[in-house]
Amino acid sequence: MKLFLEIITPTKVVLSEEVDELTIPTAEGEISVLPNHVNLLTKITPGEMIIRKGNKSDLFAVTGGFLEISNNKVSLLADYAIHADDIEIAKVEEAKERAQKAMKEKLTEDDFRVANAELAKSLLQLKVARKRKVRV
Amino acid sequence: MATLLTLKRRIKTASNVSKTTKAMQMIAASKLKKAQEAAESSKPYVEKLDFLSKAIEQKIDKDNLNPYMTAKNDIKTKLFIVISPDKGLCGGMVTNLIREILRLTNNEKAYYITVGKKAEKLVASLNKEIVASFPFGTTLPPFKTVFPITKIIDEYFLGNKVSQVLIISTKFNSVFSQEPFSNTILPVKLEENLGQNNSKTLFEPDVNLLLPDLLQHYLEMVIYQSFLDSFASEQASRMIAMKNATDNALDIIEELRLEYNKTRQEKITNELLDIGGSSQVAYE
Numbered sequence: 001m002k003l004f005l006e007i008i009t010p011t012k013v014v015l016s017e018e019v020d021e022l023t024i025p026t027a028e029g030e031i032s033v034l035p036n037h038v039n040l041l042t043k044i045t046p047g048e049m050i051i052r053k054g055n056k057s058d059l060f061a062v063t064g065g066f067l068e069i070s071n072n073k074v075s076l077l078a079d080y081a082i083h084a085d086d087i088e089i090a091k092v093e094e095a096k097e098r099a100q101k102a103m104k105e106k107l108t109e110d111d112f113r114v115a116n117a118e119l120a121k122s123l124l125q126l127k128v129a130r131k132r133k134v135r136v
Numbered sequence: 137m138a139t140l141l142t143l144k145r146r147i148k149t150a151s152n153v154s155k156t157t158k159a160m161q162m163i164a165a166s167k168l169k170k171a172q173e174a175a176e177s178s179k180p181y182v183e184k185l186d187f188l189s190k191a192i193e194q195k196i197d198k199d200n201l202n203p204y205m206t207a208k209n210d211i212k213t214k215l216f217i218v219i220s221p222d223k224g225l226c227g228g229m230v231t232n233l234i235r236e237i238l239r240l241t242n243n244e245k246a247y248y249i250t251v252g253k254k255a256e257k258l259v260a261s262l263n264k265e266i267v268a269s270f271p272f273g274t275t276l277p278p279f280k281t282v283f284p285i286t287k288i289i290d291e292y293f294l295g296n297k298v299s300q301v302l303i304i305s306t307k308f309n310s311v312f313s314q315e316p317f318s319n320t321i322l323p324v325k326l327e328e329n330l331g332q333n334n335s336k337t338l339f340e341p342d343v344n345l346l347l348p349d350l351l352q353h354y355l356e357m358v359i360y361q362s363f364l365d366s367f368a369s370e371q372a373s374r375m376i377a378m379k380n381a382t383d384n385a386l387d388i389i390e391e392l393r394l395e396y397n398k399t400r401q402e403k404i405t406n407e408l409l410d411i412g413g414s415s416q417v418a419y420e
Contacts, residue, residue: 006184008180008181008184009181010177010178010181010357010360011174011177011178012177013177013180026340027340027341028340028341038337038338039337039338040337040338040339040340041188041192041337041338041339041340041343041346042339042340042341042346043340043341043346043349066185066188066350066353068188070337075184075188077181077184077185077188110280110283114280
């Protein structure tokens with residue numbers, strides 16, 4: 001028995017395949033999902049997600065969204081999700097600096113929120129990417 | 137018969153027009169690619185979110201509904217969100233949209249939020265109350281354009297000023313097919329039977345904390361999807377319209393060129409005849 005996992009973001013379907021285990025941060029703390037998990041609907045928080053397939057595990061960075069588990073089908077609706085291997089450190093560093101610079105300037109409330117979210121996203125990606133390096 | 141000079145001028149005009157329309161066609165084509173990608177890639181997300189919101193509703197207490205889901209029967213006023221392009225020259229898109237707006241509009245009091253100049257002009261000419269009006273812009277709309285709209289919706293819907301919130305926009309089916317559509321986004325409809333099994337579902341945190349977040353997000357995404365659809369439709373129909381215009385202009389140029397050549401030939405023949413005639417006279 002396996003879990004069928006779908007990761008969907010507003011820009012694309014990031015992943016759609018069978019996995020053995022999923023570990024993900026939620027509003028109530030980090031949870032691990034194994035096959036035959038009880039049906040669940042929860043809110044996820046920004047952080048790192050680990051997907052295990054056999055002995056192989058993949059690391060993802062995810063920002064907020066929703067997680068639904070229904071009869072071994074897991075749907076993850078995330079604002080943003082990226083595989084650790086796909087994170088381009090140089091690009092993320094650049095985005096981080098841009099966001100920091102934007103926040104120093106006088107901004108409207110909305111622009112500040114956007115810059116803040118951008119900063120949080122890049123910091124998270126950097127964290128996950130670094131962790132990935134250590135593991136390899 | 138048109139003189140050579142006027143024919144020449146008309147050819148020049150037609151070729152200028154064809155250059156402009158060709159350029160517009162190419163701009164629209166390049167924008168379309170991005171727009172189409174954005175509109176199509178967010179579809180699975182919105183569909184899943186839609187399914188999730190509706191599935192969750194079945195599992196909650198019917199007496200304790202979220203304000204977004206409560207139907208208000210005592211108020212008749214509606215709030216329309218109309219999404220149109222800023223600019224014309226995009227085939228039948230704006231006309232079709234206007235027809236849809238007129239179909240849904242009646243004499244009852246209604247509020248409008250317009251996005252795009254074309255919608256604003258039309259609603260203003262109908263003497264309806266425009267609550268807010270936003271420009272649509274000529275590039276892919278960023279997500280933050282949604283926030284001021286949801287803020288107004290919250291104010292009107294949760295403030296019991298309107299009973300329904302509808303969105304009127306253009307649906308992007310394919311490059312060759314776009315159709316106007318309208319959709320009631322609030323109150324969120326309860327669907328009685330989705331064919332879901334009634335197995336128990338756990339909510340973390342509490343369902344009453346989760347649902348507002350989910351519905352809020354759902355609302356934002358539905359509106360944003362309409363934006364993307366409208367933008368992709370605009371570019372697609374402009375591209376097709378401009379392609380037709382370019383083809384027509386080229387046809388006209390061809391016809392005029394033929395007429396020009398004929399006229400010129402005729403003139404030369406006449407001149408030759410004149411010369412021939414006059415030299416005959418001189419010889420005799």
